[in-house]
Amino acid sequence: MAKFSGVMNPRTRDFEGSTVAYMVDAFSISMGALMGTSPVTAFIESATGISDGGKTGITAIVTGLCFLIAVFFAPIFASIPGYATGGALVLVGSLMIKNVVDINWHYVGDAVPAFLTLIIIPFTYNIAYGLITGIITYVLLNTLPWAIRRLTGRRISPPGYEDEREPWSIPEDGLFPLWMRKLARGDRRFWTDDDDSNFDDNNSVRSRKTVDDGVNSSGKASEEVEKGRV
Template sequence: MTNPNSSAGLLERLFKLSENKTTFRTEIIAGMTTFLTMCYIIIVNPMILSETGMDHGAVFVATCLAAAIGCFVMGIIANYPIALAPGMGLNAYFTYSVCLGMGVPWQTALAAVFVSGLVFIAISMFKIREAIVNAIPMSLKLAIGGGIGLFLALIALKNAGIIVDNPATLVGLGDLKQPTVLLALFGFLMVVVMHHFKIRGAIIISILVLTAISTFLGLSEFKGVVGQIPSIAPTFMQMDFEGLFTASLIGVIFVFFLVDLFDSTGTLVGVSHRAGLLKDGKLPRLKKALFADSSAIVAGAALGTSSTTPYIESSAGVAAGGRTGLTAVVVGLLFIACLFLAPLAQSVPGFATAPALLFVGVLMIQGITHIDWDDITEAVPAFLTIVFMPFTYSIADGIAMGFISYALVKLLTGKASTVPYMVWIIAVLWALKFAMFGG
């Protein structure tokens, strides 16, 4: 006879629910809450990556599976209520800077993501990752996040038709009377208002509402909600390593590595702090959490998507009471369930995702308020990092200018001794890259 409490006992042993002062019901609700705040990625990520020529349906499946794998590893091995999925900002860098900007085939870009994941796994086995993060000045860390926020905002405004090409001034204001532009603006305001009133799933709600309105007005075609799971074959194991280790592509690998390094580490610490899981200011089981992050990057690249990373939206689930990996497992199961929603993802018009990108930009730029703007030797490198990303349409160039200017400004103001050795190394490498190969 089966013990009715066997399942409950297994969950207790696996996730230590009692020890973490939580319950099965609370963890389920927390998982659903986190999922609602981040599930917009199953619509936005395929739309962004498909601009490289990747198959939309295959990227949709890869997005769902990569997110699920990351959540399962984080939940079961590390036992943290932190969900993972292909990261915003990293997917934009993959598409607009690497593939469209540099002309790199998406297969080669996937190989770069794969290698960056392997590097993550290697350094996660030791304390190298922590040493790198601690060595980078806080002003540059904050500026990188802020610059990516502006980069996403520029992409959002361009996709919505709010900003257009202008031969005289490079950019200009688009035709605000266009229905798609008005709907994008309406969607953004919708997200802002819902976020203010703490309505869960504000971003996905706005995407679905705009899609419904667009279909009703005949601006886009509705292809249904539930359907057959698309084939992942067009992107699965399509990585091309030939010619990957050139100077320019090593720089690409480095940017994937560096951006995800700050993003993932900051999210892990921030969400864990909010959940009260830090012990003496440190994260227990850190190596396991880092392994979940890095293994998800490798798996995601093999499946056919850009870097997978912990989501700050996990804090919504923590606020709902999530304290263990069961929260993350629930999110992973919901991503698996989304595999049948491919027709809905393909029904969403491009302008409907613009509000999501713009709002994520708002969230990412908030950190620059913590930069010491009164210290000009910190403010100038941070400013250059932030503005170079959107103005050069390249996250990599923004990071490069930030590190180079930080080293130079500190050197010329007599503060060279305060510059961490890691900053010198990165600055010199970027300077050599520009000197030998140009921009």
């Protein structure tokens, strides 16, 4: 959802307030399991609200109030056929399919698992089957070439392994999120986002601009003092 909202930093792959968001999500899904309800977490259907401009907590509050009111009209809503929500699902699908352009279609080890995942989900009517197929295929198509290269001293390689394969990268700030690094340092307020540079790449630009403005203002002040002396 953070990626749909456009608030995720592409450099650190994190977003502001992520620690509190993950803690609330973990608590909610745990309470939902204890109460025997469906998972209380963020679903892809929330992308429809984001596409209409709802990107703050007010959207979640209004949605929750609407669900609370809908409880008293459950028999009426139950009579609405499932295909009545098809319009919203089409919108969600259009938002999801735009990420297909980011898939590396030039290398078999990346293209085939993604293609099988996209195909098996609608054919089997089960998201889990598609994900399982994609994960297993990805592991096989990327582990076998690596093992063959190791055994043959890199003399045998699949086509495009060197130049077309999507490289595995680690975020610049490491694998661990900001709250975990702060907790390891002994910071008791590990859930706060004190370091805005982890989320905004423009902070350094703003800080440099502030320094430059300060230098310019001090320079102008010194010039005025010199003029007064003259």
